[in-house]
Amino acid sequence: xxxxxxxxxxxxxxxxxxxxxxxxxxxxxxxxxxxxxxxxxxxxxxxxxxxxxxxxxxxxxxxxxxxxxxxxxxxxxxxxxxxxxxxxxxxxxxxxxxxxxxxxxxxxxxxxxxxxxxxxxxxxxxxxxxxxxxxxxxxxxxxxxxxxxxxxxxxxxxxxxxxxxxxxxxxxxxxxxxxxxxxxxxxxxxxxxxxxxxxxxxxxxxxxxxxxxxxxxxxxxxxxxxxxxxxxxxxxxxxxxxxxxxxxxxxxxxxxxxxxxxxxxxxxxxxxxxxxxxxxxxxxxxxxxxxxxxxxxxxxxxxxxxxxxxxxxxxxxxxxxxxxxxxxxxxxxxxxxxxxxxxxxxxxxxxxxxxxxxxxxxxxxxxxxxxxxxxxxxxxxxxxxxxxxxxxxxxxxxxxxxxxxxxxxxxxxxxxxxxxxxxxxxxxxxxxxxxxxxxxxxxxxxxxxxxxxxxxxxxxxxxxxxxxxxxxxxxxxxxxxxxxxxxxxxxxxxxxxxxxxxxxxx
Numbered sequence: 001x002x003x004x005x006x007x008x009x010x011x012x013x014x015x016x017x018x019x020x021x022x023x024x025x026x027x028x029x030x031x032x033x034x035x036x037x038x039x040x041x042x043x044x045x046x047x048x049x050x051x052x053x054x055x056x057x058x059x060x061x062x063x064x065x066x067x068x069x070x071x072x073x074x075x076x077x078x079x080x081x082x083x084x085x086x087x088x089x090x091x092x093x094x095x096x097x098x099x100x101x102x103x104x105x106x107x108x109x110x111x112x113x114x115x116x117x118x119x120x121x122x123x124x125x126x127x128x129x130x131x132x133x134x135x136x137x138x139x140x141x142x143x144x145x146x147x148x149x150x151x152x153x154x155x156x157x158x159x160x161x162x163x164x165x166x167x168x169x170x171x172x173x174x175x176x177x178x179x180x181x182x183x184x185x186x187x188x189x190x191x192x193x194x195x196x197x198x199x200x201x202x203x204x205x206x207x208x209x210x211x212x213x214x215x216x217x218x219x220x221x222x223x224x225x226x227x228x229x230x231x232x233x234x235x236x237x238x239x240x241x242x243x244x245x246x247x248x249x250x251x252x253x254x255x256x257x258x259x260x261x262x263x264x265x266x267x268x269x270x271x272x273x274x275x276x277x278x279x280x281x282x283x284x285x286x287x288x289x290x291x292x293x294x295x296x297x298x299x300x301x302x303x304x305x306x307x308x309x310x311x312x313x314x315x316x317x318x319x320x321x322x323x324x325x326x327x328x329x330x331x332x333x334x335x336x337x338x339x340x341x342x343x344x345x346x347x348x349x350x351x352x353x354x355x356x357x358x359x360x361x362x363x364x365x366x367x368x369x370x371x372x373x374x375x376x377x378x379x380x381x382x383x384x385x386x387x388x389x390x391x392x393x394x395x396x397x398x399x400x401x402x403x404x405x406x407x408x409x410x411x412x413x414x415x416x417x418x419x420x421x422x423x424x425x426x427x428x429x430x431x432x433x434x435x436x437x438x439x440x441x442x443x444x445x446x447x448x449x450x451x452x453x454x455x456x457x458x459x460x461x462x463x464x465x466x467x468x469x470x471x472x473x474x475x476x477x478x479x480x481x482x483x484x485x486x487x488x489x490x491x492x493x494x495x496x497x498x499x500x501x502x503x504x505x506x
């Protein structure tokens with residue numbers, strides 16, 4: 001090691017051999033970059049004396065703001081050769097040297113959030129609201145439909161003529177633009193001529209009720225109203241889906257029109273169109289099933305003179321299964337007048353005969369008896385009204401029924417199961433809506449001459465659809481009796497009963 005150059009660690013002052021491979025101090029493991037060479041007559045290698053504290057670590061070059069130059073501290077002083085070598089102290093590892101702090105940036109000034117806008121309560125002018133309303137209505141009616149059809153025909157002809165969907169014949173642009181401008185001008189003229197306020201739809205109605213509904217017309221300029229027509233309509237509506245296509249079948253059950261005379265309005269004058277209308281006493285209540293419905297609507301149409309569009313509004317009605325009528329003597333909830341006039345059996349009124357009927361067993365019943373597959377099944381009502389089409393049960397009531405099953409031949413079976421529900425059908429596939437789950441009423445074989453009686457407690461919901469047989473919609477209430485036969489086809493017998501609206505004394 002004699003004669004080899006040595007350098008002094010700038011951190012702890014220890015001497016280290018100068019090397020291009022070893023670049024860290026063997027005492028503090030600090031970097032030897034920038035270390036000064038040790039004097040030839042310096043002390044032997046080792047750490048600095050404990051009496052003489054090691055010089056502080058040189059600070060990194062600093063930029064003096066006043067001088068504008070980099071100032072480097074001088075190297076640490078060396079010990080004299082005459083001083084006796086100090087004892088080797090125990091050197092603790094130095095604390096890590098913190099990196100010089102970067103000069104802090106000035107804080108970014110924060111821009112205060114703008115105050116929330118102050119609501120002044122201003123709304124769009126009535127003319128603009130009426131213009132938007134007329135545009136929406138015209139898109140649904142004649143001019144809007146004509147515009148959509150015109151655009152579709154234009155696109156079709158562009159494909160046929162040019163043979164390319166990316167090209168559009170210039171000769172067809174002008175008719176489409178003219179039609180669009182005509183629609184916009186008509187909507188603007190209509191909005192500047194009058195404003196319409198439509199009454200909300202009436203609440204739930206009973207069969208036989210009266211209702212008042214209409215619109216209020218405010219004329220902005222002089223205008224003439226032609227004969228107004230208000231139509232109350234009930235229709236059956238069947239929805240048949242097949243794959244991706246859907247077909248709608250509608251047929252009117254009831255329709256009545258109310259005519260109002262024409263009238264001329266001056267600028268600023270208001271006029272109300274609100275006729276008195278009636279729901280007939282033999283009406284079929286509303287029913288909103290998924291694919292088979294009974295729909296009630298009231299529609300108003302007022303033509304106008306001139307270029308502006310006429311007034312046409314429509315709202316749905318909700319007719320509940322309740323009728324203002326005096327009930328039957330045996331059951332005050334059964335409406336005999338409604339049964340005699342409503343088209344619920346094969347679409348014709350007056351097909352139901354109330355009272356007792358004679359079943360197949362010769363017993364006087366207030367219900368119905370069916371003979372099928374070697375079984376005689378009778379359904380009788382113990383606390384209600386019977387008919388030749390089965391027991392009559394009003395919606396929203398509870399009745400006690402008696403089910404009698406008798407086999408004409410021995411039948412080996414596990415037992416009898418009974419379920420009650422409504423079969424909804426007509427046009428398209430029929431759906432079975434159960435009123436109660438299937439339950440067992442008897443277990444064992446059936447023997448001729450031994451009738452089986454099973455009491456049934458039937459609760460009909462107040463919103464249940466009434467019995468109805470139409471062209472596209474049909475509601476049939478049934479009691480299903482299933483004979484569970486092992487390893488063979490089960491026998492099923494269905495017995496109908498009638499659900500009517502509930503009679504409410506007027």
